[in-house]
Amino acid sequence: MMCFINWHVIQPVILTDMKTFLTFVKKEFYHIFRDRWTMIILLILPIMLMLLFGFMMSTEVKNVRFAIYDPSRDVATHAIADKMKLNEYFIFTGYLDSPEQIDEIFRKGEASLVMVFNNRFYDNMVHTGDAQIQLIADGSDPNTASTFTLYASNIVASYQQDLMGDMKIPYNIQPELKLLYNPTLKGTYSFVPGVMGMILMLVCAMMTSVSIAREKEFGTMEVLLVSPMKPIQIILSKVVPYFFLSVINLTTMLLLSVYVLDVPVTGSLSLLISISLIFILVSLALGLLISSMVDKQMIALLISGMVLMLPVTMLSGMMFPIENMPWILQIIANIIPATWYIIAVKKIMIQGLDFFSVFNEFLILSTMAVVMIGVSIQRFKYRLE
Template sequence: MKQFLVFIKKEFAHVLRDRKTLLILFGMPVVQILIFGFALTNEVKNSRIVVMDQANDAASKEIITKIGASRYFDIVRTVMSHQQMEDAFKRGDIRMAVIFPAGFNNDLLHQNAAQIQVIADASDPNNATTLTSYVGSIIQDYQAQLSKTSKVPYRIQPEIRMLYNPQLKGAPNFVPGVMALVLMLVCVMMTAVSIVKEKETGTMEILLVSPFRPILVIISKAIPYLLLSLINVASILLLSVFVLDLPVNGNILLLFAESTLFIITCLTVGIFISVKTNSQQVAMLISLMGMLLPTILFSGFMFPIENMPVPLQWFSNIIPAKWYYIIVKDIMIKGLGFNAIWKETLILSGITVALLIVSLKSFKIRLS
């Protein structure tokens, strides 16, 4: 029994001396609880909307006040033309628009009925449905408030219009997300494991004494996965068009060009992981856990980013899948051109260049 206790004491000493083990034991649960607690929610909050008040009367102002007081909405503009509103929807600056027609209060008092137009961006159908439901609840609450002070029944009818996806299909939301997820996992994991495998088997030294420069070694590893990933993109698009009945509304060549850029970005992430690790198991673990969870949580694919705390919203900006997800939705669903996605393209390019420079420097240091 004494020997058994000695062994237990020894194991405790090993664990307490190993900072990495302590970090995994105590740090990972805390981080996961915080991230999952804030990120994993289907509730829609702080959604940017615009209000066009063409009536500018007491009834419209009171409803606008109720909408603004709700934690679900963030009114970014109260005066906007139809063209400005359309451009804001295309840029993704707003999720919804609420329009009060001229004479809203007059119609309500004299005809006992009035209409409010609600326009939502339905490229994310779940989000659009939730937002219109919230607005409908606020309108019903105001309608019930009027009914208490008058014997005449008042009826306010929201006229709902869904942009880009009037049938509220799920495909326009999950196809871009699946594209980002598949390309990220395949490119990162395959590239990282491929280069680390050369280290483990000892063939990297043979490559180093060859006339090839380090950058050529890296490029030669990345090109096959680039071509195979483009085939993946083509297969996903074919399935989307012919099986899911989801046409590509924008320029198909632009979509392939942006997909190529994203694939290159993912390949550079895989290269970066490979030069920082020495075993295939570690490279695969980092590729899966380090890419899978951030892509799911912080790309906007499954959970609205605006729901998260500001630090997590800032963190989402370094996730390449977030920008590619926006690009695919803008081209494929909204039918927009390069003018609408130049910022996202520039960010992906910057991430790619930065990772490639760091990887090449690390590669030279480790293998010189």
């Protein structure tokens, strides 16, 4: 069937609609720029969170204080001790005189790692091949302890490797751990995608839902409803400004990530940007959904702040691995859009994978965007409750 549209009739309608729409976008920007706290939340908070998570909450282990109990004091033990002392992650506190001091130094909290050599270390190593080092670690923080004992044993292993170079020792097979993508175990690497997901969610969902709830609270929504404005115009005029601001946030976060936190974009930048834009749309739609349920700014803030942020930080794999969660939480984790976004950003930004590796995440996020925008437009009430 052919359908003829009389452009001369439609054009003025579209033009006046466009004018109304632009006035409303402008109005929304006035609201944002004139409220100090909105500005702070929108533009300063993302930078603060990024730096806070990047620098302070890193899982990276630094400045581990260690002591050595060394009854041998020979060439080999000195060489290993020197390698440890030179390492940037460790700080040497001193030699212990007796095994009893080991317990004492842990109790005082003066060191979290003690390296114990056995008697006649070098002799044993050369003659019987039975030289032993014991690493005793303060296990009160198991994650940190396992990380720095791994560092220490790597240092010992590297000494062994040095020896193999000039001495002909019989084949010595050892398992070797190698960490890909993040060889130095830098904490920021794993946090950047998580923080990006969190901030975009916060800005989009919280700000849109609060700004619509404000119109309801001040009664201006009542006046807008009793007008020729279409619901879709009202919704879009709310979404567009926050979309722009989210793009600005995305840019600052990527710049911070690359130039301040030293986390480069390994994969395609355009791929990273496109998945971020889809995620922004999903978050905006979530904000619209929340606002269709509440009438008060405070409740919109609570829902987007608590009900949304908690699962995003706790269940999206940003802090705890999803694989270790009970199955019910795994299901919830898979419903959270941020989970898929964080996975995709990790793949693109850190592992440098191509489009086909993140195809799944693209598909899931796009579907979520379409469904949620559809539902929130459907749910937009053209009457008061």
